[in-house]
Amino acid sequence: MSKTRIYQSTDFIVNSTVKLSDDAFGHMVRVLRLNEGDIVTLFNGNKPNGNEAFQYTAKLVDVKKKQASVEIISEESVNNESPLNIHLGQGISRGDRMDFTLQKSVELGVNKITPLFTERCGVKLSSERFAKKREQWQKIVISACEQSGRCVVPLVAEPMPLQDWINEQTTALKLNLHPKAEHSIMSLPMDKPASELSVRLLIGPEGGLTDEEISQANQADFQDILLGPRVLRTETAALTAITALQCRFGDLK
Structure with a gap:
């Protein structure tokens, strides 16, 4: 699993391509110096099924000077929230x-x-x-x-x-x-x-x-x-x- 985890308040669908937000782009490309083809983990804070939250493995694509996108490769259910x-x-x-x-x-x-x-x-x-x-x-x-x-x-x-x-x-x-x-x-x-x-x-x-x-x-x-x-x-x-x-x-x- 990628160690780079980035939040973006966007709906993610496997096999789709999503443009990065300005904050996500700045973090990935300008701060972390990631390049096209690098693998990252994304999450959006949503719980579509009421209880489960998901994170998404994605590949950085179409990197330009001021914007980039990610290709959503897969999703994974995450259950690490406290019961309290x-x-x-x-x-x-x-x-x-x-x-x-x-x-x-x-x-x-x-x-x-x-x-x-x-x-x-x-x-x-x-x-x-x-x-x-x-x-x-x-x-x-x-x-x-x-x-x-x-x-x-x-x-x-x-x-x-x-x-x-x-x-x-x-x-x-x-x-x-x-x-x-x-x-x-x-x-x-x-x-x-x-x-x-x-x-x-x-x-x-x-x-x-x-x-x-x-x-x-x-x-x-x-x-x-x-x-x-x-x-x-x-x-x-x-x-x-x-x-x-x-x-x-x-x-x-």
Whole structure:
């Protein structure tokens, strides 16, 4: 199998020829310096049968200065999504921390990320700049899927205030990290099988959530959980919690 995996939101049909998108062309030809005849793997994030996702082996053809196409050779069913659905509500953090959290959470199997405005998020951007930032975050998620072998691309939702997110209607298990919580993820009582479980995981920004925000989350039925005796940075907390959830309920062994 080709080690080069590229995302393109196009329908792929075996034995057809498809023009590469500008992003895919730039990655393959300009960055990776692939040549006509090289074999690549493509995926589009679709699940046409409801459960199965596919990736496609393709050959690079008709390479020109500013465009190229691929000939779709074969398709392969891929089933590496975790049985546990995790929606991460992440307090927006500064600089590379947010990028790192998104990238690694996707590698660990998270299904959706909603960036959250909190009291201590410390990031002030115009709506136009936040739209561009969201596009950048989605590209980071796509790149993480290309690297990790995932074929289903998690959505980076539009950033929203914490209060709006915690009050959304959901049947998911709602969890928030707290250093004085009674239960850890491993000791959390459960009344349903793991196969039927979905989780909303709330992670604060640098400096954490305020006492008032924690109280608001508790009033919205978020349960406090403990990760350990040490204080973790925001990016470490998110990834540690996701890992613990996948170990207990998902597919990390």
